[in-house]
Amino acid sequence: MHARIRTSTIVGMVMTMLATLGVSLALAPPAHAQVISDIAYAPAQPAGSRGHLLDLYLPSGGITPRPLLIWHSGSAWTSDDGKTGADAIAAIFNAKGFAVAGVSVRSSSQAIFPAQVHDIKAAIRWLRAHAGDYQLDPNRFAMMGDSSGGWLTEMATLTGGVSSLEGTIGTTGVSSAVQAGLAFFSPTDFLQMNAQNLPTGGLDHNSPASPESLLIGCAIQTCPTQVALSNPINYVDSADPPLLFLHGQADFLVPHGQSVLLYDRIRTSCGNAQFISIPGADHGLAWVLDPARFGTQTTYTAQNCYGTTQVGSPNPTWDTFDGFLRGGLKMGTSCQVAWAPTVWGTGLSANVTITNTGATPIDRWVLTWTWPGNQQITSTWNATVTQSGAQVTARDAGHNAVIGASSATTFGFQATYSGTNTPPPEFKLNGIVCTRVFG
Numbered sequence: 001m002h003a004r005i006r007t008s009t010i011v012g013m014v015m016t017m018l019a020t021l022g023v024s025l026a027l028a029p030p031a032h033a034q035v036i037s038d039i040a041y042a043p044a045q046p047a048g049s050r051g052h053l054l055d056l057y058l059p060s061g062g063i064t065p066r067p068l069l070i071w072h073s074g075s076a077w078t079s080d081d082g083k084t085g086a087d088a089i090a091a092i093f094n095a096k097g098f099a100v101a102g103v104s105v106r107s108s109s110q111a112i113f114p115a116q117v118h119d120i121k122a123a124i125r126w127l128r129a130h131a132g133d134y135q136l137d138p139n140r141f142a143m144m145g146d147s148s149g150g151w152l153t154e155m156a157t158l159t160g161g162v163s164s165l166e167g168t169i170g171t172t173g174v175s176s177a178v179q180a181g182l183a184f185f186s187p188t189d190f191l192q193m194n195a196q197n198l199p200t201g202g203l204d205h206n207s208p209a210s211p212e213s214l215l216i217g218c219a220i221q222t223c224p225t226q227v228a229l230s231n232p233i234n235y236v237d238s239a240d241p242p243l244l245f246l247h248g249q250a251d252f253l254v255p256h257g258q259s260v261l262l263y264d265r266i267r268t269s270c271g272n273a274q275f276i277s278i279p280g281a282d283h284g285l286a287w288v289l290d291p292a293r294f295g296t297q298t299t300y301t302a303q304n305c306y307g308t309t310q311v312g313s314p315n316p317t318w319d320t321f322d323g324f325l326r327g328g329l330k331m332g333t334s335c336q337v338a339w340a341p342t343v344w345g346t347g348l349s350a351n352v353t354i355t356n357t358g359a360t361p362i363d364r365w366v367l368t369w370t371w372p373g374n375q376q377i378t379s380t381w382n383a384t385v386t387q388s389g390a391q392v393t394a395r396d397a398g399h400n401a402v403i404g405a406s407s408a409t410t411f412g413f414q415a416t417y418s419g420t421n422t423p424p425p426e427f428k429l430n431g432i433v434c435t436r437v438f439g
Contacts, residue, residue, distance in 0.1 A: 055087075078107055105120055113229070117159070125170065125172065142180040155232050187258050189261050200252075202253070238270040245274075247278070267305075276297050335434040336434055339438050361405060370390050372420075374418060376415055377413050
């Protein structure tokens, strides 16, 4: 028994250190407007444990309600403190307008599968039930994680609506679905891991002491029915939210072939996914995000029952991930604003045309700008517009909430001013800077 615990603990420590190193090397020091720590989304099980806690990182400024990115750090399921590392993720995504939640779930020594999935779903339900308290957008939840945290991300992303995995922990009666997922070097089909190990070796995943066996509660080859329930690949269907996943081809701990299997299943199931495969990269964020490997990666994209392959782009960067999440959450990835004012005396009227220049629809939009002068809006049409000082926020009027790819919508307003009437220097749509066109 001692050897079994030691084996799992060592593996967990290695995976945790690799993941932590990758984040610390890749990201800037944390800076958040507000951090709320150790929120209990359910009672501790067992008493005094950390597996039912989350930390919430809220940005300053930006649009509200905010999209939410949920983070869980990998540990080979040996840790009940998976919210560790969320501060580094928030240092990137708070600045992009996202709220970030670091969520912990129970370790495999505290509870076996499906407890970990029950836990993450309970956390998502709690966050959605309390969205109004923290100005979160309940319709724009995404999840991200590495290694076993990537496994948890894929389970959360692919099992929305699977009642058998909801559990009864904490808040119930609220959706546990997420609208996009981003997973790093994750296991997807436990029973095939040994066969996919590198020629130079790898973990014995079939061992009773392996992380996968400890998670399931049996040597995985002896209980295939239970193992099948824990494999993300078995929950894929065409209705799943978009999923982006990355894997290094030299991964010693979780074979690269695990992500190949998942991509093939999503593609043949007419799902929506991107798989970035990085040559020479081992297990850890420092490996798959290493700029020295930029341009060497292959990206496989599955959409509309077809698959495409692109070599050398996009590079696996946080800006790439931000663009994917915005597209998946239907916030928009690129835009153009045409500004056509008519000026008279001390007044003006303007028609503002927003064009979605991205490849995915925008569902619910907020356009913001700052007046360079003392312009004051007096009336509007086709949008709800508010102004505080020089700051202006225009929200869709409901009937024009959706802007399809390569489509546009127009709203207008009247305003007064004195002195100069210089146009706004910048427009942001759902937090992204738009190209300006002046009429």
